[in-house]
Amino acid sequence: MDVVEEHDIQDKPTKKKTKKPKKQPKPPHENGNDSMIEKTEPEHVDAPAEFSFPPTFSVSEIKNKQRRHLMFMKLKQEKRKQKVAMKKKKKKERDALGDKAPPKEVPKTIENQRVYDETTVNPEDEEVAFDEGTDEFSAYFNRLTNPKVLITTSDRPRGRTVRFCNQLATVIPDAHVYYRRGLALKKVIPQCIARGFTYLMVINEDRKVPNGMVLCHLPDGPTAHFKVSSVRLRKEMKRRGKDPTEHSPEVILNNFTTRLGHSMGRLFAALFPHDPQFVGRQVATFHNQRDFIFFRFHRYIFKNEKRVGIQELGPRFTLKLRSLQKGTFDSKFGEYEWVLKRHENDVCRRRFNL
């Protein structure tokens, strides 16, 4: 038997494996390398010591699908068993040590491994405070203007985009939706400024689905171009509440830490009126995580001092900033403050810009 098995081991021991997923007796592992244990466990049956492992055998080389599947299942079960055993052992050790146990290890996530960005804004920085105090949004933040938003789309929008625009208009107070009619944006902008609009929002559509947004702050302000994804309209929301009312919502801006993030935060904040009407109990959230900005709109109610209930109303979408251009919309001749360059950003997975 041993001789036969040795031969089999040399040329992929498929023959001796039958359909019975029984565990065959394992030979001692002390002579083998630890790294080879996983691979060799399932297939080598009491191989003699010198012969331990067929080199570079892996489960994927078994041609027969059923047998391969069985081998793989065995491999997984083995791994799971080992993992459970390790966990139990660790827990035992921890209980045994009691108070002297070392603190629990925090798992590494991409957010906590984030490379420190030197443009992170320090709240006491005077120069940045001056820069922000006199930039294009200062008119809004000094309460000199009230926001008035014009929402439009690319030419000939289809149903989904139209409904999205209408729902956005209910979420943002003082927003007006206009049909595009093939007009050039550079000609629309002076007319908007003349009529006192402060924002122009253009939702771009591709194949009947909204996929881009150009947000232009009007008197002379920056233009941001976003990629829009995961748009969920009101009908598609589960457990949603009734339609939003006309009250001004509160605005929550999460995690905009860098200088560019600050500019974005101010851009979003200036869309909404200065004073939220708390009677309406509505809140719009722009949450930045890993350079994606998630927009959610909720209604909240305080059940008692410590518990809040929330209902999600309104559309939900995700934005990713593609470029921030200084000045009003001029994609050919405008100067860009920041452009997303994919090749340069993909180098490090832990570096983010917002």
Place this chain on the structure above:
Amino acid sequence: MADKSQVCSVWVGSETGILKGVSLSKKQAFNFCEMSCLSRDQEVCVLGWGDEHETEVLVGSVNGTVKTFSTEKGIFTETRQCGESTQGRFTGIAVTDSALITCVETGLLRVWKEGSTDTVEINAGTNVCRMRQNPSQRNQVATGGKENGLKVWDLERPETPIFTSKNVRNDWLDMRVPEWVRDMSFIPDSDKIVTCTGHHQVRVYDPASPQRRPVLEAHFGEYPLTALSLPANQDSVVVGNTHGELAILDLRKGLVRGCLKGLAGGVRGLQCHPSLPLVATCGLDRFLRVHSLEDRSLQHKVYLKSRLNCVLLSSKDLELSGSAVTGDVEEVKEEGGEVDEVWDTMEMINDQAKKRATDEEEAVVPGVEKTTKKRKVVK
């Protein structure tokens, strides 16, 4: 303040009106601004050297004032009002023989003489984007702008330009090609001028040749080229555009030699070092970057908090550090003091070996000596 400004090898002007000096060897950036009253109308439009020894920096602001900053003393020594903000922003500043030359966007080129209030005025057309001075013949300046071709003026004959360029021939649709000169530079050791345009073209003009049309035309990218600079030796040119793409173009054939990576915002200021193969860029993404031209790698990157408008490199030998390290912001006085003490002790030891007569000479030129000593210590 004086010791900080003496160490700085790169000067940057920002949109908030602050003149920033960066010392790449010490990896520190310093803000030099008059009092804490900043305002947007003091936004720096142009920077230039006030004299040949690079001890004075001329700072031109949006409100029409030109301030002189002394690098040795570390303060602004003089302010002159050279026009009002209604006349447009400064597009160029230069100095010849104690006269100050300024040019604004509306095309008014003025020569302000020391002591007298009257100025020699030249009308360089409308919409001037840039004015540059010929480094070898200091009384020649070039201007160019939107729909305003390249013109070379001699300041002694202010009526007509000595060279006016002609637009290229109509294109294949027989339509006039629009022209928009954004930046220009005089090629040393010859009469030629290189310009970069807002329609992503780089053109070379030769006033010595009988043709007024460009001698060479090259294209790069799809976005307006905003800044241009000539490196020390080769016949190449470095250009930057509004998307933050920097490229080195070869002027013999007009091909792209390579691109410099790293910029995320539009390039506003670009300058090559006079002798070393380095190029400094500043832009709207609030960073100052220094790249090496030989291997196109990033040498230094400094975050400077405000959008930057113009950059000025000094000819002092910049310390080339191996890795690209980010610069720290703001001065740390104690660190500077300790370093000074170390250098003082170094000098003392050497003094005993050398003659006492040479002590004073060493003290006078501390900057150069320090750099060489530093190299010895490090290596």
